[in-house]
Amino acid sequence: MNFSLASTDEQRENLDSLKRKLGRAWQSVGALVVFAAMLALVAISTPTFIGNGGITIIASATAPIVMVALGQAMVLNIGSIDLSNASITVLGALLLAMTLGPLGGLAPVVVIIAVTLFGAINGLLIAFTQVPSFALTLGTFGIFQSAALVVSGATTIYVSENGGLISVLFQSGIAGLPFTYLLGVLVAVLAWLFLRFTRPGMAMTAIGKNESGAIFSGVKTRWLKVLAFALSGFMSGLAGIAIIAQAGSASPMGLGSDLLLPGIAAAIVGGTSISGGVTNPINVVFGSMTVALVPIATAAIGVESQAQSLVYGIVIIVTVALTLSRSSNSIVK
Amino acid sequence: MTDKKVAKTPVLVLDHIEKSFGSNKALKSISFSINPNEVIGLIGENGAGKSTLLKILTGIYQTDAGTIEVNGKKVKFRNPRESVASGIGVVHQEQSLFTNLTVAENIAMNSGSGSSASSKFGFYSWGSIFKTASKTLSTIGSKLDPRAIVGDLPFVDRQMVEIARAISVNAGSGGCPLVILDEPTSVLERHETEVLEREIRKIKEFGSVIFVSHRLDEIMRNCDRIIVMRDGELVADRLVTDVTEAQLFKLMVGHEARAVSHVRKGLDNSEVPAIEVRDLNRSSKFSGVSFSVRAGRLTAIVGATGSGREDLVRAIFGAEKIDSGTLLVGGKPVKNWRIPKAVKAGIGYVPSERKVEGMIGGLTAAENVTFTHPGKAAVGPFLIPKARKKIAQGWFDTLDVRPNDISQELGRFSGGNQQKVVMAKWLNSPDLRVLILDHPLRGLDPGAAQTVNEQIKLACEKGAAIILLADTLEEALEMGDEVLVMRDGEVTSAFDLAKDNPSTLDLLERMV
Numbered sequence: 001m002n003f004s005l006a007s008t009d010e011q012r013e014n015l016d017s018l019k020r021k022l023g024r025a026w027q028s029v030g031a032l033v034v035f036a037a038m039l040a041l042v043a044i045s046t047p048t049f050i051g052n053g054g055i056t057i058i059a060s061a062t063a064p065i066v067m068v069a070l071g072q073a074m075v076l077n078i079g080s081i082d083l084s085n086a087s088i089t090v091l092g093a094l095l096l097a098m099t100l101g102p103l104g105g106l107a108p109v110v111v112i113i114a115v116t117l118f119g120a121i122n123g124l125l126i127a128f129t130q131v132p133s134f135a136l137t138l139g140t141f142g143i144f145q146s147a148a149l150v151v152s153g154a155t156t157i158y159v160s161e162n163g164g165l166i167s168v169l170f171q172s173g174i175a176g177l178p179f180t181y182l183l184g185v186l187v188a189v190l191a192w193l194f195l196r197f198t199r200p201g202m203a204m205t206a207i208g209k210n211e212s213g214a215i216f217s218g219v220k221t222r223w224l225k226v227l228a229f230a231l232s233g234f235m236s237g238l239a240g241i242a243i244i245a246q247a248g249s250a251s252p253m254g255l256g257s258d259l260l261l262p263g264i265a266a267a268i269v270g271g272t273s274i275s276g277g278v279t280n281p282i283n284v285v286f287g288s289m290t291v292a293l294v295p296i297a298t299a300a301i302g303v304e305s306q307a308q309s310l311v312y313g314i315v316i317i318v319t320v321a322l323t324l325s326r327s328s329n330s331i332v333k
Numbered sequence: 334m335t336d337k338k339v340a341k342t343p344v345l346v347l348d349h350i351e352k353s354f355g356s357n358k359a360l361k362s363i364s365f366s367i368n369p370n371e372v373i374g375l376i377g378e379n380g381a382g383k384s385t386l387l388k389i390l391t392g393i394y395q396t397d398a399g400t401i402e403v404n405g406k407k408v409k410f411r412n413p414r415e416s417v418a419s420g421i422g423v424v425h426q427e428q429s430l431f432t433n434l435t436v437a438e439n440i441a442m443n444s445g446s447g448s449s450a451s452s453k454f455g456f457y458s459w460g461s462i463f464k465t466a467s468k469t470l471s472t473i474g475s476k477l478d479p480r481a482i483v484g485d486l487p488f489v490d491r492q493m494v495e496i497a498r499a500i501s502v503n504a505g506s507g508g509c510p511l512v513i514l515d516e517p518t519s520v521l522e523r524h525e526t527e528v529l530e531r532e533i534r535k536i537k538e539f540g541s542v543i544f545v546s547h548r549l550d551e552i553m554r555n556c557d558r559i560i561v562m563r564d565g566e567l568v569a570d571r572l573v574t575d576v577t578e579a580q581l582f583k584l585m586v587g588h589e590a591r592a593v594s595h596v597r598k599g600l601d602n603s604e605v606p607a608i609e610v611r612d613l614n615r616s617s618k619f620s621g622v623s624f625s626v627r628a629g630r631l632t633a634i635v636g637a638t639g640s641g642r643e644d645l646v647r648a649i650f651g652a653e654k655i656d657s658g659t660l661l662v663g664g665k666p667v668k669n670w671r672i673p674k675a676v677k678a679g680i681g682y683v684p685s686e687r688k689v690e691g692m693i694g695g696l697t698a699a700e701n702v703t704f705t706h707p708g709k710a711a712v713g714p715f716l717i718p719k720a721r722k723k724i725a726q727g728w729f730d731t732l733d734v735r736p737n738d739i740s741q742e743l744g745r746f747s748g749g750n751q752q753k754v755v756m757a758k759w760l761n762s763p764d765l766r767v768l769i770l771d772h773p774l775r776g777l778d779p780g781a782a783q784t785v786n787e788q789i790k791l792a793c794e795k796g797a798a799i800i801l802l803a804d805t806l807e808e809a810l811e812m813g814d815e816v817l818v819m820r821d822g823e824v825t826s827a828f829d830l831a832k833d834n835p836s837t838l839d840l841l842e843r844m845v
């Protein structure tokens with residue numbers, strides 16, 4: 001009697017811990033599995049897709065999304081949101097197109113410093129005026145957009161000289177994947193290392209989980225918020241460089257201007273929590289690939305263009321529903 | 334147990350109740366009964382199964398085996414509403430009132446949506462809501478205005494509303510109501526506790542009470558019978574007259590209370606104080622406060638609600654603004670005082686709002702231990718997970734944190750074990766100069782409380798200056814080298830316990 005009880009207990013415990021492990025494993029590979037399943041679906045229905053450089057197409061479409069999404073993930077991780085990132089991408093791309101001629105190799109450096117400062121300004125205003133990030137970046141979104149219009153004279157700016165310095169990034173590096181995509185993956189790995197293995201990284205996660213607790217533990221929360229937004233600006237600027245590399249031109253309403261929502265979607269599909277304190281930059285890469293694949297896949301399968309947004313919406317909801325961590329509580333913001 | 338013949342049917346009979354979570358047997362065959370107009374004390378360490386038992390009685394959990402009878406009727410609660418309907422009301426450990434609603438609406442929540450008196454066709458009948466509320470409030474002898482918004486009331490008044498809501502369960506059911514008070518006193522100041530104890534005696538006139546508390550003296554004062562739980566089992570069911578506090582401690586914890594030796598060092602004014610304040614002011618919080626604490630000494634500050642002692646210690650930690658006056662750390666005056674500077678200067682703060690301010694519940698216990706003072710767990714900005722695990726495991730073993738699993742999220746531990754980790758977070762500092770403790774024993778079971786107290790003494794011996802806001806005056810007198818009394822934001826008197834020997838009454842007189 002006693003013996004049988006003990007063994008069922010043990011079995012139950014093993015089952016419980018197995019369930020927990022499976023749950024955790026699923027969360028860490030869920031985004032990848034969803035991406036692979038979608039890719040398989042496309043490969044079966046349109047066998048020529050993969051052979052005709054489909055992977056390269058997905059990777060180059062992923063590049064700007066993953067950079068913006070990684071920046072958004074850093075901001076979401078501290079419990080804030082950055083609605084201005086896509087307008088920083090466009091402004092950065094325009095500045096690069098304009099300065100590449102006169103400044104040459106110095107131009108990307110100058111642009112990266114500028115966009116990082118734009119992000120830092122967002123962060124400073126949020127940290128020291130306490131205006132909620134949603135409202136503040138909604139405001140700076142408009143400001144950066146206007147700046148882009150003014151700087152460009154509301155027209156498309158073409159890279160006149162030294163274009164080769166940047167367009168080389170769009171050429172394929174390893175296994176047919178463009179350097180822009182590989183740069184995105186590299187940034188993701190660095191972001192992951194930063195969050196997992198540095199004190200400021202862990203402090204940022206702590207802010208997202210419990211800001212008061214972080215404050216009372218001696219964390220300089222304001223400066224870390226500035227840092228998170230500066231990183232978002234920096235990564236948005238990288239997306240701008242990826243756009244110049246791909247298109248050789250930039251315009252205030254063109255490529256990159258609609259990156260805000262795909263960026264948020266990619267971060268969330270990659271397991272980032274909208275209420276803060278949970279993100280995994282590596283998974284954000286898979287989230288971005290999923291988000292980039294949907295329009296390509298629907299077109300490849302032959303879904304009518306009117307229905308593409310519908311498919312896009314369904315995929316986002318299903319993926320998040322499948323990979324969401326529900327262990328902690330049932331309250332969802 | 335006594336076999337006194339009771340004519341009336343018991344209010345509650347539990348027969349071989351069992352409950353497991355996975356492999357963890359939270360309740361192992363619990364049986365007891367409660368008679369009408371009886372106050373039962375329910376005690377046990379965190380994790381002994383008290384909360385599980387209460388959740389079964391209130392319909393949040395369902396039993397695996399065993400039967401429950403209420404007022405002679407067999408019941409099986411599938412949800413909290415069924416428990417309320419049968420006459421069981423609860424005053425929760427953490428208040429569960431709707432702070433934006435009126436007192437009367439909150440009380441009506443229980444007597445409830447089902448009764449036709451408070452609503453007609455889904456519409457409020459305000460007149461009868463207010464009438465019922467006034468009647469209920471007068472039953473417990475409270476003079477609260479039923480129209481007041483709960484959020485505007487002080488804590489102790491809100492507790493009265495909780496009690497009124499809890500006893501309103503029997504409106505109509507006829508039987509003797511059972512009110513469960515789940516650690517209601519853990520967040521109350523002493524004089525507020527007296528109000529609550531009066532209420533218990535009031536409820537006893539018409540109902541029965543299960544009183545859960547970690548303070549054994551309160552249990553002895555207020556209860557007729559005491560039920561002790563340990564590791565999911567009922568280890569004792571005794572009349573209060575048959576048992577002593579020391580015996581209860583042993584029954585709960587499983588070993589005798591360790592004597593905490595304490596040699597008072599007296600106040601040596603030749604040393605430079607570790608922390609000193611001179612004429613410190615903050616408008617409407619505290620004014621003209623001057624005192625100092627030297628290394629290796631413990632100063633306890635006592636005072637009623639509104640005495641300003643919480644604001645004072647938070648200002649010393651840099652968490653609140655100082656309007657004027659001087660704060661000296663290690664003899665040097667400081668400027669633009671903020672928490673990061675205070676932490677850097679070697680000041681630690683264990684806040685009373687543990688879950689909100691004391692810890693990051695979503696991070697693991699190990700990450701919390703090394704979060705502020707990582708020691709070897711970080712080289713510059715880089716974290717060393719291996720060293721982190723070693724340090725955290727060391728503290729877990731020293732403080733007997735249960736479960737002994739450093740990689741679990743801190744939010745999943747019980748209150749007492751969380752507090753041990755919060756202590757470890759500051760004790761892990763290599764040069765802890767000042768440790769500020771704001772109600773460090775709040776909500777802790779006696780075993781955890783003893784561990785925390787031992788660590789406070791140890792930190793003191795290692796040379797930290799300690800400022801303690803104790804839960805009780807007895808605690809302040811037992812732990813302190815010096816006791817400061819605050820009233821209305823000012824220090825009204827100071828006792829050097831090496832020379833003076835004030836009684837709790839002496840302190841109380843100067844507090845109010």
